[in-house]
Every structure is written in C-alpha cells, then in structure tokens.
Amino acid sequence: MVKKAVLAYSGGLDTSICIPILKEKYQCDEVITVAVDVGQPAEDVKQAEDKAKKISDKHYTLDVREEFVNEYLFPLIKANGDYEGYVMGTSIARPLIARKVVEIAEKEGANVLAHGCTGKGNDQLRFEAIFRLTDMEVIAPMREMNLTREWEINYAKEHNIPVTVTTEKPWSIDENLWSRSIEGGKLEDPGYIPPEEIYKWTVDPALAPDAQLIEIGFEDGVPVSIDGELMNGVDLIERLNHIAGSHGVGRTDMIEDRILGLKARENYEHPAATVLLTAHKDLEKLVLTRSELKFKAHVDSEWSELAYYGLVDEPLFDDLNAFIDNTQHRVTGTVTIELYKGNAYVMARTSPFALYSEELVSFDSQSINQQDAEGYAKYHGFQARHYRRFISGE
The missing domain is CATH 3.90.1260.10 (Argininosuccinate synthetase, chain A, domain 2)
Known part of the structure; x- marks a missing residue:
C-alpha cells in the first residue's frame, strides 16, 4: 500500500527535517506539506513555501487569517482568554492549523498525518486531539526518535536543508496575529x-x-x-x-x-x-x-x-x-x-448598557435616601457577630 503523508509545515528546523525522515525512517512514498498562514510575516510564509516546494513532493499554503480572527480570536477575547498570564497565541492557533491539515489529507487521499512537535511540549497534544478524530496513522518523528536540537541541525546540514537556527542562536520562534x-x-x-x-x-x-x-x-x-x-x-x-x-x-x-x-x-x-x-x-x-x-x-x-x-x-x-x-x-x-x-x-x-449611574452614586445626589441603608447595615455580618458574642466566648 502506498504510504502518503501530509505534514503540518512551518518552514522551521523541526518540520523541514521531518520530510526526509518520513521517507527514510518511516518509508513514506510521498510527503505533502501544508503551511497555514495565521498571520506570520509574509516573508516567512514565502520562505516556507519556497523551501517546501524544493524538498517535499507537493505543497499547499493556506491563508486562514480571517477565519483565525473571527472563529478563534474573537471568542478568545470574549472569554478574556488567559492561561497563567499567557494570552494563548500559539495554543489557540493549533486546532485550526490541524483541521486544515486534515482537510488537505482528505482531499489528497492520504493515510498518514504528521507533525514536528517534540514529546516535551504542548503542541503534540493539540495537533493530535484533532488528528486522532480521523482513522489516519499519526507520526511524530521528533517525539518517536527522541531527537535533540543539535542532532537536528547536523541532520539538516547533511541533507542540504537550509535552516536559520544555529547552535549559537537556537531560538525557536512561533508567530501569528495574536502573539x-x-x-x-x-x-x-x-x-x-x-x-x-x-x-x-x-x-x-x-x-x-x-x-x-x-x-x-x-x-x-x-x-x-x-x-x-x-x-x-x-x-x-x-x-x-x-x-x-x-x-x-x-x-x-x-x-x-x-x-x-x-x-x-x-x-x-x-x-x-x-x-x-x-x-x-x-x-x-x-x-x-x-x-x-x-x-x-x-x-x-x-x-x-x-x-x-x-x-x-x-x-x-x-x-x-x-x-x-x-x-x-x-x-x-x-x-x-x-x-x-x-x-x-x-x-x-x-457604554449604552452601562450599569453605572452617576446620579445614584454621586455624593451630591439625593436620589437614594441614605437612611434606608440602616436596616441593611443592622443585619450585615449578623452571623459573625452572633458567633463572636455568644458562641466563641470572646
């Protein structure tokens, strides 16, 4: 059976070396790459596309920026999306990217879905939560081969794959509209x-x-x-x-x-x-x-x-x-x-729907009779006072 893989592709070190690895180590006959534009710099999208066309069998670049904003970022804003102080740019984009990769895989009649995530991070789980809704095989070379960044850089050089990452400046960058x-x-x-x-x-x-x-x-x-x-x-x-x-x-x-x-x-x-x-x-x-x-x-x-x-x-x-x-x-x-x-x-x-009323809250306003609050004050903290006076012995 022909083994056709569709790879979520960013153009970075990890996903670039996945292409030869999928063929050499996993016997994939064809590797199709999918780059999903969620707001990366235009030059990065172009560079990823150019690189993929040289080293993969077929490539797709999908511009989903409007969908990303309307269907993912706007709901995030409504929910005040925040995880431990992180505004969740990378995490909110991954399900959309994964869904687009699945759509291409179904269009191409592929039987393998692949990603370049490591076994230590979060993205492996975010991608596979979507990937595993299908019956296709899921391959994660970075995780399965337990690769290090140094090994990846050397492997890329051996296969003449251009990468911007070096051992001196090994930053891993991920960009989209949100972060x-x-x-x-x-x-x-x-x-x-x-x-x-x-x-x-x-x-x-x-x-x-x-x-x-x-x-x-x-x-x-x-x-x-x-x-x-x-x-x-x-x-x-x-x-x-x-x-x-x-x-x-x-x-x-x-x-x-x-x-x-x-x-x-x-x-x-x-x-x-x-x-x-x-x-x-x-x-x-x-x-x-x-x-x-x-x-x-x-x-x-x-x-x-x-x-x-x-x-x-x-x-x-x-x-x-x-x-x-x-x-x-x-x-x-x-x-x-x-x-x-x-x-x-x-x-x-x-806001036209403001619950704030300057007339009611102002110190100079007589709209509220302050004397009415006395009855409320008498019962505010009633149980605590009862406990302190009669039960605790204080």
Missing part, C-alpha cells in the same frame, strides 16, 4: 536575562516614546474600531500590534506549567492582545452584573484551560461558549487606553 513566542537555547535557563535581540514586535520600554491615548470600540464583545475608525478584525489587530508595540506594550517572560506537568520558561510578545484583553475586561465590569462577573470569571478560566490544552472539540467548550456569547450582547461601547513605557492603562470607558 510571538520565543524559546529554546539559553532561554531555557530561567535565570538567564533575555537579550533585546529576541524581541521584534516591541521596542525596549525604556526607549518608548511619550504616552499615547487610543480608543477601542466594541460591539457584542468584539473589537470593531480604533479611534472611531471601523476595521475588520485582521487589520485592527495588525494595527494595534504596531501601535502598542511601538510603546513596548505586550511582553511576557514567565514560568509556564505545560500540559504534561513540566515547568517551562516562555517568552512572548503580544501588543494587540494586551490592549484588547485589558479593554474588553474593563468594559465587562461596566455592563455586567456582579453575579455575572463572578460566575464568568470561573467560566473564562475553564474556557482558557480547554483552549490551552487544544480541547476545542470537548462538548464543555461549546457549553462555555454558549454562556459567554449570551453575556456579550451588552459588551458594546468604547474604552480609552493610555500606552506608556510598556504599560496599557485604562483611562475611560462608555
């Missing part, structure tokens, strides 16, 4: 101070310009405008990445708990994500009730964990989205953000 992750090499030491060279989206906050105010407009929980200018999702996020990045906003250096339980040092850049999540969460505080906010915080946490794990086909994920979507009809309005030296501060917010 840029940098890991590997000396960054694996949590005590190592990252060099400024690893950052490409954000300027050094110490060198950032004076403060800038921007206004983000939302409709039904989705960002739709910057400073009153309506934009589609892709353009809006790209614009915000540039604006906020120029102020050094959106850097994260963290110790992250991977799905397998390993702790890893991760570095991220995510200017637009920082601004949009900050603004969205603040607008929710203006329009949702205290009970809604309390319950939604738990829902958001559960949503984020499932998304981080790549379990977007879990029925609970649909249930959580149904609740979240129902809360977002009132999350409409504007939020003014100040960008300054690596920080994004909320300065003002407005």
Whole structure:
C-alpha cells in the first residue's frame, strides 16, 4: 500500500527535517506539506513555501487569517482568554492549523498525518486531539526518535536543508496575529536575562516614546474600531500590534506549567492582545452584573484551560461558549487606553448598557435616601457577630 503523508509545515528546523525522515525512517512514498498562514510575516510564509516546494513532493499554503480572527480570536477575547498570564497565541492557533491539515489529507487521499512537535511540549497534544478524530496513522518523528536540537541541525546540514537556527542562536520562534513566542537555547535557563535581540514586535520600554491615548470600540464583545475608525478584525489587530508595540506594550517572560506537568520558561510578545484583553475586561465590569462577573470569571478560566490544552472539540467548550456569547450582547461601547513605557492603562470607558449611574452614586445626589441603608447595615455580618458574642466566648 502506498504510504502518503501530509505534514503540518512551518518552514522551521523541526518540520523541514521531518520530510526526509518520513521517507527514510518511516518509508513514506510521498510527503505533502501544508503551511497555514495565521498571520506570520509574509516573508516567512514565502520562505516556507519556497523551501517546501524544493524538498517535499507537493505543497499547499493556506491563508486562514480571517477565519483565525473571527472563529478563534474573537471568542478568545470574549472569554478574556488567559492561561497563567499567557494570552494563548500559539495554543489557540493549533486546532485550526490541524483541521486544515486534515482537510488537505482528505482531499489528497492520504493515510498518514504528521507533525514536528517534540514529546516535551504542548503542541503534540493539540495537533493530535484533532488528528486522532480521523482513522489516519499519526507520526511524530521528533517525539518517536527522541531527537535533540543539535542532532537536528547536523541532520539538516547533511541533507542540504537550509535552516536559520544555529547552535549559537537556537531560538525557536512561533508567530501569528495574536502573539510571538520565543524559546529554546539559553532561554531555557530561567535565570538567564533575555537579550533585546529576541524581541521584534516591541521596542525596549525604556526607549518608548511619550504616552499615547487610543480608543477601542466594541460591539457584542468584539473589537470593531480604533479611534472611531471601523476595521475588520485582521487589520485592527495588525494595527494595534504596531501601535502598542511601538510603546513596548505586550511582553511576557514567565514560568509556564505545560500540559504534561513540566515547568517551562516562555517568552512572548503580544501588543494587540494586551490592549484588547485589558479593554474588553474593563468594559465587562461596566455592563455586567456582579453575579455575572463572578460566575464568568470561573467560566473564562475553564474556557482558557480547554483552549490551552487544544480541547476545542470537548462538548464543555461549546457549553462555555454558549454562556459567554449570551453575556456579550451588552459588551458594546468604547474604552480609552493610555500606552506608556510598556504599560496599557485604562483611562475611560462608555457604554449604552452601562450599569453605572452617576446620579445614584454621586455624593451630591439625593436620589437614594441614605437612611434606608440602616436596616441593611443592622443585619450585615449578623452571623459573625452572633458567633463572636455568644458562641466563641470572646
């Protein structure tokens, strides 16, 4: 039987050497590569395509940026998506990439699905949660052969595969519209101070310009405008990445708990994500009730964990989205953000659905008779006082 493999391809070291490995070690007769554009730099997409056409049997490049924003990033914003302080750029993109790889495999009549993920990271699980919905064989050469980065670099040289990674600068980079992750090499030491060279989206906050105010407009929980200018999702996020990045906003250096339980040092850049999540969460505080906010915080946490794990086909994920979507009809309005030296501060917010009433809350207002609160005050903390006076002996 002919063994036809479809490989999720990024153009990096791992996925590039997977092509000859799949043929030499796994006896694949044909290797088809699929590069999915979720907002990587255009030159990276082009380089990956050019390389794949030279070393694979057939190649597809799929532009899914609009789908990524509308079907993945907008729900993430509604859910205030955050895992341990990480805005989840890489994790939220993996299920979409995996689904596109499966679509090509079905179109090509393939019987093997492959990826270049290691056995220590999260992506193997995110890809395979989708891949294993099919009856195709799943191959993960990096994991199955227990490969090291040094071995991979040498193997690439032996097979004349051009790679940008070196033993001196072995950064592993992953980019999409929502975030840029940098890991590997000396960054694996949590005590190592990252060099400024690893950052490409954000300027050094110490060198950032004076403060800038921007206004983000939302409709039904989705960002739709910057400073009153309506934009589609892709353009809006790209614009915000540039604006906020120029102020050094959106850097994260963290110790992250991977799905397998390993702790890893991760570095991220995510200017637009920082601004949009900050603004969205603040607008929710203006329009949702205290009970809604309390319950939604738990829902958001559960949503984020499932998304981080790549379990977007879990029925609970649909249930959580149904609740979240129902809360977002009132999350409409504007939020003014100040960008300054690596920080994004909320300065003002407005909404036609605001539960805030200046007339009711003002110290100068007589709309509420303050004397009415006395009865409430008499019973506030009643059980605790009863315990302290009569039971505890205090």
